[in-house]
Amino acid sequence: MFSSIAIVGAGAIGTYYGARLARVGNDVRFLLRRDLEVVRREGLRVAEGARSFSLPKVGAFGAASEIGPVDLVIVTLKATANAELPRLLPPLLHHRTTVLTLQNGLGSEEQVAEVVGAGRVLGGLCFIATMRTAPGEVTCLHPGSITMGEFERPASDRTRALAALLNDAGIVCNVVDSLAEARWQKLVWNIPFNGLSIAAGGITTEKICGNPELAAQVRALMREVAAAAAALGYTIPEEFQCKQFDVTPPMGAYAPSSLVDYLAQRDVEVEPIWGEPLRRAQAAGVDTPRLAMLYAVLRQLTSMKRA
């Protein structure tokens, strides 16, 4: 069903999943920019302890038109680059191509659907710790899992076939019937921790949890996110919120991905993680004052970093 695969956005996450899929024999074609020459010459390396491997020869391309139509497109671009989608996706489509976006926050399925049509689109949430450690090399600290679902439809045979493809490649994949609910659930953690880690001065989750006032703001933000989700029809029980908090202190001095981006002066995904949830909360008539303030502050902070 998915005998050819394009990876659009071969950063740490795209490279890792693409390499795993290629390693078990799939025809994987990587759309590359920065590392194109190195990967053409030397292939890819995945450092993952006992699960490490190299792929001396991979399909490395500099343009979507060189890749051509494939059965499956996996979008792992930073969501801040989604203005590129109308240029990148069309050359990859035949009439039955499926597109899986693994981007953060809210709004990426809609943006992909605008280009390729809603029927092709699935979305997934990545719970993974991986980073680019050299040109053509990623290091995976924790492979985690993907939670995946159809865009605005319950899971189907296609969803399960795609999950099987990923599972066969050693990528744990869970299928859900409500992708939107899963995205709101993930925001319960991301909105407070990614946001306050930047807004409170570039601090890890350990510092946030260790500061009673900030910890209280985390919990209050979680309640705001849950209230917005509830108004949209997605239930996030209070025990879920508590658990999302409680798993954090044991993570130690963890730097959320948005903080890592911010400190490296890379684009921060402000719109998908804070802006779009805020707009949906407002459209549903839910007051989320802390989220509104956090969004305003993050917009300002990240616009200055880039200047």
Place this chain on the structure above:
Amino acid sequence: MFSSIAIVGAGAIGTYYGARLARVGNDVRFLLRRDLEVVRREGLRVAEGARSFSLPKVGAFGAASEIGPVDLVIVTLKATANAELPRLLPPLLHHRTTVLTLQNGLGSEEQVAEVVGAGRVLGGLCFIATMRTAPGEVTCLHPGSITMGEFERPASDRTRALAALLNDAGIVCNVVDSLAEARWQKLVWNIPFNGLSIAAGGITTEKICGNPELAAQVRALMREVAAAAAALGYTIPEEFQCKQFDVTPPMGAYAPSSLVDYLAQRDVEVEPIWGEPLRRAQAAGVDTPRLAMLYAVLRQLTSMKRA
């Protein structure tokens, strides 16, 4: 009635007011630390355009015990140094000494009253732009005015006598019957602008007003402050809030005093400007979510600066 005056905390504001009072013949005794030797040797200079003047000889002291009991104590310490009050104030008191605190935010009258007794205490709000430009020298960009009142009492003959003393020295002074109401009114501006100027990355009021999301947060914070004040019995009409916003854009690239302190790595008055108002709002049962988050973030940011 006030024939001897001690200035406790001879920073920019204390030096300016003390020098003006001394210039018209009052017996003013400055409690100094950093500039003690220079001021003993060279006196004080006030640079204020056509109103500039020098005082070659002033009463400069290194300890409260050397000053001894006076009729009037003016407290212009940073509120972050108020743990020093029990040491600094008692040597300055005789049985009829009046104490005027000109500190920012909420709580300083209470802290002074704890040391000297509530009956002696007045408070004032300084609307002034002045800074220390050299040892023994302050530059005043805008003399503004003082709004002054009794602590937990309406204005009295004493209040008016003190206002007359200040006015005679060229310091515009307005007397109010509700000092607490005046303090809450000033917080309508200080809480959002001083706070967001730090939390949004060290930006001036011009940048805050020019960013639509941040400007909306300013207005929302003003509403929270007004709601807390209302619950405590102080009315802050919506037109007042609007005016507090509207006067700001014409100020241009203004750096609020807390931002100046923060950028210079000096102590920021987090408790009087945000902490104490938040605690009073909470005690009155008023929800101020943006103030709560701003306070938590500022506590963290300022604790790191100091580390």
